Amino acid sequence: MSRSERHRLSSLHDVELASLAASGDRQAFGELVRRHGSAVRALLRRMGVNAAEADDLAQDAFIAAFESIADFRGEGAFGAWVKKIAARVCMRRAQKDKRLRARLEANETPETPAVVDPGRRMDLDEALRGLADAERLCVSLCYGAGLSHAEAAEALNLPLGTVKSHVKRGLDKLKARLAPEGEAMEGQRGNG
Amino acid sequence: MAEMEVERTIERLFARAPELGDADVFAERVQRRLDRGWAARRALIGVAGLVGGVIGASQLIMSNLFSRAEAASSESARVLTSGVRQLAPQAEWLLNGPAGIEAIWLAAGLAVVAMGLVLTRIIEEI
Structure with a gap:
């Protein structure tokens, strides 16, 4: 991506980027990932997932968000929308991965x-x-x-x-x- | 702190996530996965089209279509020839008219331009 293109995308609002992404613009979605990636990864880590697994889940969450970007109508913040997706992706993974589920839901005080x-x-x-x-x-x-x-x-x-x-x-x-x-x-x- | 205030403070603290140092690297990884998925999807559509085309072509060959088309075309040629014979006097009148062959070329040219405009419009709509 050229510097001018990146500059143009960085000046757009999340809703505009989401709208471009809905029309298949993957670069626009990349800008959304750049803006909200850290917050999503931090949330997963705060939920108790280890850093490497959190990054993996965050990637899955963003891919899932891109697949259903047309559902994002801009009524709420994009960051909040993608965090909900990430939480659900994490819980779905935990349903399959017993090790992850046990770690997340152990009822023990550290x-x-x-x-x-x-x-x-x-x-x-x-x-x-x-x-x-x-x-x-x-x-x-x-x-x-x-x-x-x-x-x-x-x-x-x-x-x-x-x-x-x-x-x-x-x-x-x-x-x-x-x-x-x-x-x-x-x-x-x-x-x- | 009141209960509501605690909840709002915690929400604010959750929203104040630290910017991780490798944010760009992470974004590039996601971008690569998206690109890979896109390429795979295009390849899948291409393969599906090819397979569909091969099946379609084999069906055409199996159904003896070419010999039927040949028979139909000889019949059509006969009908066309008789039609042209009936039209010939009118065509001669057109060609020998005041504008002659230029008018036909002009009309054909206009038709091509009109088709071009329609195609452009359709492409824009898509």
């Missing part, structure tokens, strides 16, 4: 929980490491991929109540760990 140093800002990845695998997966699906509790329950093939309780416990732990972060954010808003 042996070395993240240490909370009061007053220090903790990032989300660090805080998520302190959650049990199932809690982290449910929280990531609902707050990272934007699935509803019912959609997450369906994707995980778990009872709705189980998903809700994983989310509740996960949120409580994150709330405790991220308290300095939340306060900092409130402070920023107050100053802005």
Whole structure:
């Protein structure tokens, strides 16, 4: 792709790129991958998938997104749409791959929980490491991929109540760990 | 923090994903996979067309079509010859008219231009 073509694509909005991609423009879709690839890979890693497998799943998710790009009507953000696809691709893979499913849904608290140093800002990845695998997966699906509790329950093939309780416990732990972060954010808003 | 505020904060933190260093490499990998899939699809369509063509051609040969077409064409030639004989006086009138053969060439040329315009329009529509 020429530099001018890349420059032209980089100046377009996601919806315009998606529309070009729907007409078969693979370069336009490549620009969407460049913009949202990191977010999708980060989400899969946050769900508990290892880095190499997350990259593999993210590729599958983008291929699936290209196949169904005509369904993207631009009503929501492209990033959110592709994250939902990635979460579902991951869950489908987990249905077939027992090893992946076991890793994602193990109901164990990590042996070395993240240490909370009061007053220090903790990032989300660090805080998520302190959650049990199932809690982290449910929280990531609902707050990272934007699935509803019912959609997450369906994707995980778990009872709705189980998903809700994983989310509740996960949120409580994150709330405790991220308290300095939340306060900092409130402070920023107050100053802005 | 209130429950809703916690949820919004966590959503914001999830949305604030770090830009990974190999983002371009990842995008190129996806692009290559898309290109490979596209090439495979085109090859598949080509092979399907070839197989369809071979089957179609073999069906034509098997159905003895050529001998039937030959018989039909000799019959058509006979009909055409008799038709031309009936039209000959009118054709002579046309050729010997005020514009003569130039008018026929002009009409043919206009027809070709019109066909060209129609084809261009169809291609644009596609």
